[in-house]
Each structure stands twice: as C-alpha cells, then as structure tokens.
Amino acid sequence: xxxxxxxxxxxxxxxxxxxxxxxxxxxxxxxxxxxxxxxxxxxxxxxxxxxxxxxxxxxxxxxxxxxxxxxxxxxxxxxxxxxxxxxxxxxxxxxxxxxxxxxxxxxxxxxxxxxxxxxxxxxxxxxxxxxxxxxxxxxxxx
Amino acid sequence: xxxxxxxxxxxxxxxxxxxxxxxxxxxxxxxxxxxxxxxxxxxxxxxxxxxxxxxxxxxxxxxxxxxxxxxxxxxxxxxxxxxxxxxxxxxxxxxxxxxxxxxxxxxxxxxxxxxxxx
Numbered sequence: 001x002x003x004x005x006x007x008x009x010x011x012x013x014x015x016x017x018x019x020x021x022x023x024x025x026x027x028x029x030x031x032x033x034x035x036x037x038x039x040x041x042x043x044x045x046x047x048x049x050x051x052x053x054x055x056x057x058x059x060x061x062x063x064x065x066x067x068x069x070x071x072x073x074x075x076x077x078x079x080x081x082x083x084x085x086x087x088x089x090x091x092x093x094x095x096x097x098x099x100x101x102x103x104x105x106x107x108x109x110x111x112x113x114x115x116x117x118x119x120x121x122x123x124x125x126x127x128x129x130x131x132x133x134x135x136x137x138x139x140x141x142x
Numbered sequence: 143x144x145x146x147x148x149x150x151x152x153x154x155x156x157x158x159x160x161x162x163x164x165x166x167x168x169x170x171x172x173x174x175x176x177x178x179x180x181x182x183x184x185x186x187x188x189x190x191x192x193x194x195x196x197x198x199x200x201x202x203x204x205x206x207x208x209x210x211x212x213x214x215x216x217x218x219x220x221x222x223x224x225x226x227x228x229x230x231x232x233x234x235x236x237x238x239x240x241x242x243x244x245x246x247x248x249x250x251x252x253x254x255x256x257x258x259x260x
Binding site: 009010011012013014015017018019021022025026029030033037112 | 208209212216219220223224227230231233235236238239242243246249
C-alpha cells in the first residue's frame with residue numbers, strides 16, 4: 001500500500017495520524033487542565049494522563065515523519081501498549097489509587113477504548129510499512 | 143447550552159459523516175464540495191461558541207467553564223485538521239479521515255451537553 005518503504009503517513013496512515021493527533025490533543029489538554037485546576041485531588045491519575053498525552057504527541061509526530069523517526073514511533077506505540085494494559089489492570093485491581101479516571105483507566109474506557117486499540121494498530125502499521133530488509137537506497141525524506 | 147443548536151450541529155455532522163462514508167464505500171477521495179460541507183459544520187460550531195460565550199457573559203452559569211471551552215476549542219480544530227489530511231491524501235483514506243472527524247464532532251457535541259449541564 002505505501003508507495004515508499006518506511007513511509008508511515010499515507011493511506012491508512014493518514015487516519016492513524018489523525019486519530020493519534022486528536023487523542024494527543026484531548027489527553028494533554030484535559031490532563032493539563034485537571035492538574036492546573038484540581039491537581040491535588042488525584043495527582044497520580046492526572047500525571048499519568050499527562051504522560052499518556054505526551055506519548056501520544058510523540059507518536060503523532062513520529063508517525064507523521066516516518067523514515068528516521070520510525071524507531072521513535074515503535075517506542076511510543078510500545079509504551080502506550082504497556083501503559084494502557086498496566087494502568088488499565090491497575091485501575092480495576094486497585095480503584096482507590098485512582099480517585100479520578102486517567103486516559104488509560106479501564107483500558108481506555110472513557111475514550112471509547114480507542115487508547116487500547118490504537119497501539120495495536122500503530123504497531124501493526126509500523127510492521128506493515130517496514131522497509132525491505134535488503135539494503136536499498138530507498139531512504140525517503142519526510 | 144442551547145440544545146436545538148447542539149442537535150443541529152450533530153445532525154449536520156452526521157450528514158457529513160454519511161456523505162464521507164458513502165465515498166469510503168465507493169473508494170473515492172474527499173472532494174472540494176465535501177470540504178464546503180465541512181465548512182458549514184465548522185460555521186455552526188463557531189455560532190455555537192459565540193452563543194455559549196454570550197450566554198455565559200449574560201449571567202448563565204455552567205459548572206466547569208474551563209472544561210467547556212476546552213471542548214469548544216477541540217471541536218473547532220478537528221475539521222480543519224481533517225481537511226488538511228484530506229488535501230494531502232488523494233485516496234479513499236481521505237474519506238475515512240473525514241468520516242472519523244465528523245463522528246468525533248458528534249461525540250464532542252454529546253460531551254459538550256454533558257459538561258454544560260454539570
């Protein structure tokens with residue numbers, strides 16, 4: 001599907017970048033607002049949300065740039081996957097630790113489970129668009 | 143929040159979503175006329191923001207104005223963002239992006255009403 005190996009932003013990648021962008025905006029802005037206005041009520045939850053938001057920002061940029069940014073995208077999507085699974089589990093096992101919901105609470109329940117699905121799609125997409133293993137001069141510029 | 147206006151925005155966004163969905167099914171890229179349609183929805187969102195601003199300035203209160211304005215701003219940036227992606231991608235995936243953006247607007251309208259009423 002992608003015209004250039006290693007290219008991550010065309011075709012389905014547009015949608016992926018778009019959804020990541022929206023989630024990045026939503027999570028970062030919301031967590032920033034929560035921390036600024038009533039941060040002491042649930043500092044852990046809001047800090048985690050802010051962290052998730054920053055990771056989404058990084059993933060959005062990295063998926064948009066592709067090429068040399070691919071390792072960054074791999075890392076960001078992996079962190080998200082671990083984060084949503086760990087925090088999702090923790091929020092169910094120990095609800096008292098989370099007086100207010102985070103982006104990753106209940107496996108991203110508050111965001112229609114998009115945070116749970118997205119890292120899987122992101123990782124699949126990175127794998128799908130991986131450059132050919134043989135050395136070729138297909139270095140594309142972002 | 144004026145519920146009729148919210149319903150109007152949601153219906154317009156749903157119509158846009160249907161139009162984009164139809165194009166996804168037909169394997170077509172977003173056309174300029176759809177972006178005009180998106181501009182109409184965007185215009186309604188601006189009207190909604192202005193109406194909310196006037197209501198809040200004239201004594202109406204809402205539980206968390208900061209959160210409310212956050213949602214207003216978020217809903218305002220979604221469609222221009224989708225339009226940019228639609229310009230860059232000339233395949234059916236631009237229609238998928240527009241579809242996703244329109245559905246996001248509908249979702250944000252629901253949240254907007256919830257936030258307004260808290």
